[in-house]
Amino acid sequence: MTSSTPLSLDRARFNMIEQQVRPWEVLDPAVLELLDRVRRDQFVSRAQKALAYVDMELPLGHGADQVMLAPRVQARMVQDLALKATDKVLEIGTGSGYTTALLASLAQRVVSLEIDDAIASAARKNLQQAGITNAEVRVADAAANGFAACAAEGPWDAILVAGSVAEVPAGLLALLTKGGRLIAIVGHEPVMRATVVTRVDDAGFSTQQPWDTIAPRLRNFAEPSRFSF
Template identity: 65%
Template structure:
């Protein structure tokens, strides 16, 4: 496989058509070696338009390239930003964030995935990204507040405790809802108790572990 050609095709055929046109994001996807974050058994799938399995659980995946790229573009990360990611997975998204931000703290519940992601990030020379093996559903209030919070997976709803860990002007991105149709959701904190929410695009993604599912019981 010609990796550079496959990477070029991924960007031009999958990512650009999904309205990812930010030059900085497109440049990053050319530079950060996605294939180095894919398990050896799935190397051939590194640039395919699909979620790539990472572990034994069905929800342990590396999100499709176009989804990661669109989330990154929506967050508009700046060099001065302090970032929290929940759901490290392979570490690829943390690497992309690390290239844009001043620091990234990434939380991963699965110990094996956390260790592998840390190794992947070290191999890629990312010195401003920290991976922590912990339940990320409550965030990391002690290290906050954060300018950017990314949930790298889906949730039924965004916990209020995470919103409270945003700075004024801070942005949180997540994929919210239930199948068959979830929405990419971007929440911006405008004042201490005021948040603006947009839902710019549709996307299904596996659930993040540790987040509560609202009761379906109704009177």
């Protein structure tokens, strides 16, 4: 029996949940159930199916920044957004569409922005085949023109930034509803931290950085100087 047979993929998915995801403190029953139900192998290329549940990033395009994040990172980010069934969610960086599918399964609606046309097209196909009907993938540079593409349907109850940024842009925080949450991976190698920002009121935000990881940069987000004088 080869590693690409359904039984082997079922075992690989079980091992992913129990050996990768749970040890990363992903313990929300709703998220764990989703990881079992939404088949990650349906969101990768045929050549990558045997790697769908491995603890690694998978390349999606020609650039080093075009990857599908590791399963444990995707799962923890989704869990830490604490989505409700009434939430309207913005995702920046669609990738394969797998995180999009997880978000859409927990929220009312997801709008996902992807800068690469070919990757966006593949993600739409993946989502359609997975039966996800409440997520829309749009081709857009999220950071362009003061986050104009992000603001089009805002404000948002939750925003997931599916990659790393040097800092959380104020322009994105301004698009959160009261009580809205944003999660992004923030910092510079070798130290980056998952950062969860919650809008407390019109002018106030609370920030938590519950775990560390490394992720490729999102394209075209500002890189402020790391040095001060």
